[in-house]
Amino acid sequence: MSDILSVKPLTASAFSPFGDVIATDGHAPIVINQGQSERFDDLANLQLGAAEGKACLSIFATKPLVLPLLLHQMECHHLGSQAFIPLSGQPWLVVVAPKGKFDRKQVRAFLASGKQGVNFAPGTWHHFSLALEPQSNFLVIDRKSQAIDCEEVEINPPLCLERLP
Amino acid sequence: MSDILSVKPLTASAFSPFGDVIATDGHAPIVINQGQSERFDDLANLQLGAAEGKACLSIFATKPLVLPLLLHQMECHHLGSQAFIPLSGQPWLVVVAPKGKFDRKQVRAFLASGKQGVNFAPGTWHHFSLALEPQSNFLVIDRKSQAIDCEEVEINPPLCLERLP
DSSP, X not given: OOEEEOEEEOOHHHHTTTEEEEXXXXXXXXXXXXXXXXXXXXXXXXXXXXXXXXXXXXXXXXXXXXXXXXXXXXXXXXXXXXXXXXXXXXXEXXXXXXXXXXXXXXXXXXXXXXXXXXXXXXXXXXXXXXXXXSSEEEEEEEEEOSSOOOEEEEEXXXXXXXXXX | OOEEEOEEEOOHHHHTTTEEEESSXXXXXXXXXXXXXXEEOOOSOXXXXXXXXXXXXXXXXXXXXXXXXXXXXXXXXXXXXXXXXXXXOOOEEEEEEOSSSOOXXXXXXXXXXXXXXEEEOTTOEEOOOOBOSSSEEEEEEEEEOSSOOOEEEEEEEEEEEOOOO
């Protein structure tokens, strides 16, 4: 028997326990480049350098998912933040739980627009790869080191994402 | 009297003296997330930590330019790399010159597709903000510190970008 997890629109305030929403909305830009550009500066608290970590830039090409969807597993990275920014302009899903001991009752699901990225704070539990549309590429900024920093947890019984808001 | 600067298609090999092309083409992915994602890993040599620098993630919203265009100025950041990734899927221009003493004869112009970002190596001279289409947002990953690290050089007489390849 799966619990139903409701999906809410992604907002900076609702997401603040888990990290940053990466978007221009709600930020005042700095005008640079002789007036040609607006810089929305420093939109995420990137934490990449712990334990000899280095900044790593990657592209994830993800297969789309179809609702209803059962969530069986989440993961977290204790030593570094991880940012996902959609490159395909399509809405996508973000599923998170607070850092610390995993608590299925604290899992939250958000619908991000194609103009919203997120940066998971170190230790924040998150589900992987929740693209909704085909051809979904994401730019990922995370911490790289010799040792793999990824803890996984099973969700048992699974949580169910039934429909979008 | 302006010299004409010809524009070439952006390729990793042509751009290698100046930094990295950020794109999936030519890279073999790692399959992750239980087969749901392909990770094109570590596509740019991000250099952000020198002199107590930190990784900074920003969005630049840039006004489009119209050709023919006179280039009057370039800039470089000696202590850190700077990556630009298009978020709007539109082609854009990249203009660079080798690090060291600025040499107008060494300036090169590239047409990037909407699926190609670049990472300027530290010290590489580059022109700012060369979006060609409206609504061009770029994700920027660069180095932030207390001291501003930006040297500018005048191009006199200016160089002219006349047409795309």
